[in-house]
Amino acid sequence: MTATDPAQVTDPAQATDAARGTLAKAADENFPVAPFFLPRDWRTDLMAVYGFARLVDDIGDGDLAPGGADARLLGVPEDRADDRLLMLDAFEEDLRRVFDGTPRHPLLRRLVPTVRRRSLTPEPFLGLIAANRQDQLVGRYETYDDLLAYCELSANPVGRLVLAVTGTSTPERVRRSDAVCTALQIVEHLQDVAEDLARDRIYLPAEDMKRFHVQEADLAAPTASASVRALVAFEAQRARDLLSEGAPLVGSVRGRLRLLLAGFVAGGRAALGAIAAADHDVLPGPPKPGKARLLREVGPTLRGEG
16 A cells, blocks of 8 residues: 555544444345355355445445445545446546556455455446436436336346356346346335435336326425326336346256345245335335245246246
């Protein structure tokens, strides 16, 4: 390190706590991130990828740990730490340092051996950063195709990284994985309608809102009207169809990877079940599936049903 390295002016304990807090969010995801039944090296690499993906989302959403450790590690002045585009630019610079082994942020340092071991390329990581830049500039999507283009950046790279880490990537698996990841992203958007609106973002296509006679003000209500519920049900069916399109990915692999991928699909289906159980009223808060509902979905997914 040089004397001007931002890592030297950051409390190591604070930096470690911030990284640990980011990784702890894995427990709140709709899908298993790195479950115990996977080989240890897979778990290590998947958590390294998750740490990157979670941190870039936290930067884009303004959800970083208090104290400014992340900004200092990335070389951003504390009085500019709220500038998300600046933070994303600095984060991209540190990502590029991953590929020569010199990143500053501890979560990116964890990524170095994974990138080397799995021969990962920058493209999927850059896609996730681009999605978060887009979130700062685009708050509404006119069409479903516009939303799919966003998901190509915000979600699909994650599945492609999972396939790369596990050494199972093929063009057909990537296509199926993209369908699953886009579905999971749409499900998350449906769960988080109220939270996203508070950030001045709406991921329900404007053309669909018009079709169902839903105004933006309707999304700010404490509970959903019949029109909002109908719109959410319509988008949920789209996500369900995408999960069905991507589900053959599960049967294309064997062993513990098959169980992991089944968990992704089952997690999406369980979340959709929770939304349906709430009568598609997502406005009071995100409907979340319990473990029992998730487990009920795993078996049929493994058997190729649904």
